[in-house]
Amino acid sequence: MATVDDMVPPGESPEPFHEEAHDPRRRDFINIAAVSFAGVGAVAIVLPLINQMNPSADVLAQSTTEIDLSKILPGQAIKTSFRKQPLFVRNLTPKEISEADAVDIATLRDPQTLEERTKAGKKNWLITLGVCTHLGCVPLGAGEGENKGPFGGYFCPCHGSAYDTAARIRKGPAPTNLHVPDYAFNSDTVVTVG
Amino acid sequence: MSFPWAKQYEPKLPLTRWLDERLPVPRLVYNSLGGGYPVPRNLNYFWNFGVLAGAALAIQIITGIVLAMHYAANGTVAFDSVESIMRDVNAGWFLRYAHANGASMFFIVVYTHIFRGLYYGSYKAPREMVWLLGVVIFLLMMATAFMGYVLPWGQMSFWGAQVITGFFSAIPLVGDTIRIWLLGGFAPDNAALNRFFSLHYLLPFVIAGVIILHIWALHIPGSNNPTGVDVKGEQDTVPFHPYYTAKDGFGLGIFLLIFASLLFFFPNYLGHPDNYIPANPLSTPAHIVPEWYFWPFYAILRAFTADFILPAKLWGVLAMFGSILLLFFLPWLDSSPVRSMNYRPKARIAFWVLVADIAILGYCGGAPATATYVILSQICAAYYFAHFLIILPIISRSERPRPLPNSITEAVLANHGGTSPAKTALATSTTSPAPHAAH
Numbered sequence: 184m185a186t187v188d189d190m191v192p193p194g195e196s197p198e199p200f201h202e203e204a205h206d207p208r209r210r211d212f213i214n215i216a217a218v219s220f221a222g223v224g225a226v227a228i229v230l231p232l233i234n235q236m237n238p239s240a241d242v243l244a245q246s247t248t249e250i251d252l253s254k255i256l257p258g259q260a261i262k263t264s265f266r267k268q269p270l271f272v273r274n275l276t277p278k279e280i281s282e283a284d285a286v287d288i289a290t291l292r293d294p295q296t297l298e299e300r301t302k303a304g305k306k307n308w309l310i311t312l313g314v315c316t317h318l319g320c321v322p323l324g325a326g327e328g329e330n331k332g333p334f335g336g337y338f339c340p341c342h343g344s345a346y347d348t349a350a351r352i353r354k355g356p357a358p359t360n361l362h363v364p365d366y367a368f369n370s371d372t373v374v375t376v377g
Numbered sequence: 378m379s380f381p382w383a384k385q386y387e388p389k390l391p392l393t394r395w396l397d398e399r400l401p402v403p404r405l406v407y408n409s410l411g412g413g414y415p416v417p418r419n420l421n422y423f424w425n426f427g428v429l430a431g432a433a434l435a436i437q438i439i440t441g442i443v444l445a446m447h448y449a450a451n452g453t454v455a456f457d458s459v460e461s462i463m464r465d466v467n468a469g470w471f472l473r474y475a476h477a478n479g480a481s482m483f484f485i486v487v488y489t490h491i492f493r494g495l496y497y498g499s500y501k502a503p504r505e506m507v508w509l510l511g512v513v514i515f516l517l518m519m520a521t522a523f524m525g526y527v528l529p530w531g532q533m534s535f536w537g538a539q540v541i542t543g544f545f546s547a548i549p550l551v552g553d554t555i556r557i558w559l560l561g562g563f564a565p566d567n568a569a570l571n572r573f574f575s576l577h578y579l580l581p582f583v584i585a586g587v588i589i590l591h592i593w594a595l596h597i598p599g600s601n602n603p604t605g606v607d608v609k610g611e612q613d614t615v616p617f618h619p620y621y622t623a624k625d626g627f628g629l630g631i632f633l634l635i636f637a638s639l640l641f642f643f644p645n646y647l648g649h650p651d652n653y654i655p656a657n658p659l660s661t662p663a664h665i666v667p668e669w670y671f672w673p674f675y676a677i678l679r680a681f682t683a684d685f686i687l688p689a690k691l692w693g694v695l696a697m698f699g700s701i702l703l704l705f706f707l708p709w710l711d712s713s714p715v716r717s718m719n720y721r722p723k724a725r726i727a728f729w730v731l732v733a734d735i736a737i738l739g740y741c742g743g744a745p746a747t748a749t750y751v752i753l754s755q756i757c758a759a760y761y762f763a764h765f766l767i768i769l770p771i772i773s774r775s776e777r778p779r780p781l782p783n784s785i786t787e788a789v790l791a792n793h794g795g796t797s798p799a800k801t802a803l804a805t806s807t808t809s810p811a812p813h814a815a816h
Contacts, residue, residue, distance in 0.1 A: 233558075236572065242562045262659055266563040269659045292684070313659075314564075317690055318543035320536065320661040340663050341540070342679060342746050356681070358547075358688040 269313030419794035425628030498716025535656035603795025605716025672742030
């Protein structure tokens, strides 16, 4: 193939062009270096374009919520909001606790005991996200008179996932138990979630 | 491009001659949609649907641009701005109903177009690229339609967004991170609504671009026809204009009549009443369903209820995306050299069984997830994959096709050219064409 290098401008000796053919030639090196540099630049520009889609500072700032537990009687639950997602806070009755403890955890899809899902000495306070781990619907069972499903915990109406009194998945398509967020007791009646 | 006997564009006026030498846009139009594009003479009304899909896209873009002048993509006011379009904006109700029902019409037309391609083997060599680009357009349409349905910020909008972005959380390890990145938050909110609006505005123009490639790829081998037999000579074709501009124009009239009946008499028939309730992140509607055009795929998603190596949720998501991605491999899964199902007695039966299967999947996808419908979805989803991966490859290797006509003209003169859809795709009669009846 005839290249620019093979052509000799009129009145010039062909000598300098055929001196020695390095591989890669100096010109190739400059070409690769320039294109690589531009490529790195392009990638660097893409980063903020991708990162802008992550949650913004004001969304992240809503990441803790305080809850007053004093008004929740045993057997009752409240539905509140944490990071714009529903949060279930449930005061379990002794019967519900013993039902949860009676389950052989080896038979569970996502094996966890009620102790592992609650704080030490506060076994009656079950705090979970109200987001079904299947496709994100809000399960029923926290409100008064709602369907608690066959295991007495929560029931997701979208695709029929049933959770038990420790909000563990027992039946239906959801892969894991209802998520327990990070939280801490500030006092006997106030928790901070997040 | 196209056939050697295609008529050449000859500008007659000095102005058009001047333009042709500088920017030959009229020449491009003439060669693609005018007398310069020779088309098989025997196309039936199923060949209207490509043009109708283009018309539907144009309607969506025009009504959509106008709606965007009145809509506000902010979670606090989005629902109210849609209600103000319905009640206060002059002719706003008309534009919004046209846009919402226009989406349904677009999918009706595109599904017919896809099934036309399946029946007459339009996906086969040398038109594989036309088919592949078509599947890309279909995927883009689904993304656009989904994001558009989120914009009114009603209950179905919100929970649709929650469920669909939930698909991504099924991806192992990085799923939740990807979902939060897509939403710009932990649940659908302002950030998600705004980016969906931006992309919903962008994607139709991307679709328009891919349509140009789709038509470009089509015009290299030229259009398929109901016999599936290649064009042999000039006698087999007629110029696109005036023959098919007239035929498509008539079809467009029928399309607009049906569209208008839907728009003016049943504007909410295909919608869901729950979407007239403002989005509430703390309360899920009892029965979440997507728009009707997603029902078959939603049924496949819900068909997986038990863990098998992978979690059921991941299987459902993989199967749902797989059911569409599978279409990319269709040109190579069906190895029969005969294109039209009119000459493939077994594949033709399999085609109609597939149509029924998808219809049942659609019905199940719109129904509540009770045990009966889930089992029915499982059977039909299994059949869907079996059709493409087992049945069609086996039939295409084993079946004995009926004799093909020697040419399109011969088939037409013997009255077997397939110009009447009732005589081909919909007919049960399987009389074989008499090869010498023409003489």
